[in-house]
Amino acid sequence: MTEPAVLRNELDEARSRTDSxxxxxxxxxxxxxxxxxxxxxxxxxxxxEAFDWNQICRWTLGMPSFQESFxxxxxxxxxxxxxxxxxxxxxxxxxxxxxxxxxARVREEVDRVLPSTPEWIIHVAVEHRLMHAETNAYLxxxxxxxxxxxxxxTLLLSGEQPxxxxxxxxxxxxxxxxxxxxxxxxxxxFAQHEVPVPAFSISRYKVTNQxxxxxxxxxxDPPAFWVRRGDAWWLRTMFQEVPLPLFxxxxxxxxxxxxxxxxxxxxxxxxxxxxRAAYGTPSGVERSFPWGDEAPRFLHGNFDFQSWDxxxxxxxxxxxxxxxxxxxxxxxWEWTSTLFHPFHGFSPLPTYPGYSSRFFDQDHxxxxxxxxxxxxxxxxxxxxxxxxxxxxxxxxxxxxxxxL
Numbered sequence: 001m002t003e004p005a006v007l008r009n010e011l012d013e014a015r016s017r018t019d020s021x022x023x024x025x026x027x028x029x030x031x032x033x034x035x036x037x038x039x040x041x042x043x044x045x046x047x048x049e050a051f052d053w054n055q056i057c058r059w060t061l062g063m064p065s066f067q068e069s070f071x072x073x074x075x076x077x078x079x080x081x082x083x084x085x086x087x088x089x090x091x092x093x094x095x096x097x098x099x100x101x102x103x104a105r106v107r108e109e110v111d112r113v114l115p116s117t118p119e120w121i122i123h124v125a126v127e128h129r130l131m132h133a134e135t136n137a138y139l140x141x142x143x144x145x146x147x148x149x150x151x152x153x154t155l156l157l158s159g160e161q162p163x164x165x166x167x168x169x170x171x172x173x174x175x176x177x178x179x180x181x182x183x184x185x186x187x188x189x190f191a192q193h194e195v196p197v198p199a200f201s202i203s204r205y206k207v208t209n210q211x212x213x214x215x216x217x218x219x220x221d222p223p224a225f226w227v228r229r230g231d232a233w234w235l236r237t238m239f240q241e242v243p244l245p246l247f248x249x250x251x252x253x254x255x256x257x258x259x260x261x262x263x264x265x266x267x268x269x270x271x272x273x274x275x276r277a278a279y280g281t282p283s284g285v286e287r288s289f290p291w292g293d294e295a296p297r298f299l300h301g302n303f304d305f306q307s308w309d310x311x312x313x314x315x316x317x318x319x320x321x322x323x324x325x326x327x328x329x330x331x332x333w334e335w336t337s338t339l340f341h342p343f344h345g346f347s348p349l350p351t352y353p354g355y356s357s358r359f360f361d362q363d364h365x366x367x368x369x370x371x372x373x374x375x376x377x378x379x380x381x382x383x384x385x386x387x388x389x390x391x392x393x394x395x396x397x398x399x400x401x402x403x404l
Contacts, residue, residue, distance in 0.1 A: 029147035031090035049106035050074035123184035150239035159312035178382035191345035203399035210246035224392035247312035249397035254389035257398040266400035271338035281322030301330025332397035340386035
């Protein structure tokens with residue numbers, strides 16, 4: 001059981017994180033839609049507090065609504081299929097001041113009842129907010145630079161050239177999921193089970209922009225973050241455009257990653273293969289994190305909001321896995337070839353039954369690892385993320401595997 005003061009501090013820190021990201025957006029851009037498949041920014045301003053109100057106050061503690069229309073308007077995000085984009089207009093949304101008043105009242109009410117709130121639902125609120133901090137980063141990345149206030153930051157554009165090499169992983173068992181007694185987890189993380197994994201080899205490093213560029217030069221589809229300037233490629237970073245950093249990971253869609261893997265005669269790793277390479281060791285003992293059982297720290301990888309952009313794939317060797325595979329946590333999520341489906345024993349969250357289940361289809365794939373904006377607490381081994389195979393806006397890279 002987590003101490004109440006610790007839970008309150010975690011919620012306050014998560015609020016500060018999302019507040020600081022909204023502060024980077026100019027007020028005149030709050031009705032923009034930086035990503036066509038997502039809501040306008042004004043939705044996200046209200047969504048985080050509406051989620052906390054609905055989950056904690058309404059559906060867990062049974063409190064009556066004080067502004068039901070906002071509870072419903074800001075309740076859920078969207079994930080439209082290809083060709084079915086939202087058509088709402090700015091005039092369909094309330095004013096920024098009205099949303100801010102609603103937010104302030106929600107926080108006041110949530111803070112008042114927090115001591116009587118079950119621990120698990122506070123974890124839901126904290127982690128949901130931290131996941132949306134990452135969503136906010138995707139949105140911010142695609143927002144026109146004139147609408148965002150760029151903080152001072154230094155880009156690590158170059159570094160040691162990574163070797164294009166494979167790491168052999170022997171056959172063995174890997175553990176997916178988690179046990180309830182091990183602490184909070186989302187519904188799709190249960191139940192824990194073991195999976196046999198035949199021997200395979202995996203790229204030591206994420207596929208770089210330099211490697212993917214060769215694919216593009218041979219006719220491959222360029223990533224959404226790349227910009228053509230004459231005969232040269234540039235990259236849209238969070239706040240500026242720079243000549244394509246060759247040693248950064250290539251952020252691509254699942255379709256693009258799969259096409260690249262086909263081009264080089266390899267495959268994308270399964271979820272089980274990712275786990276075996278990330279958390280397995282030659283001794284057979286699985287680790288909590290790729291680098292060991294030590295809690296995540298700066299030297300282990302590019303995560304927990306420490307950088308606005310990627311770093312070279314060969315950086316931060318202290319985060320290497322037991323088999324010497326680099327950056328399996330941080331610096332970009334990684335696509336797997338595993339469709340997002342439930343584990344045996346799946347049971348939906350009582351107050352959030354659609355969190356996972358509405359994405360169990362043939363279009364969403366599991367992504368693992370974590371990116372620059374992934375909070376440390378979401379780096380746990382059992383955490384699963386997922387996206388549509390054609391979604392081009394997130395910070396997702398990949399690596400390749402082949403059977404031995």
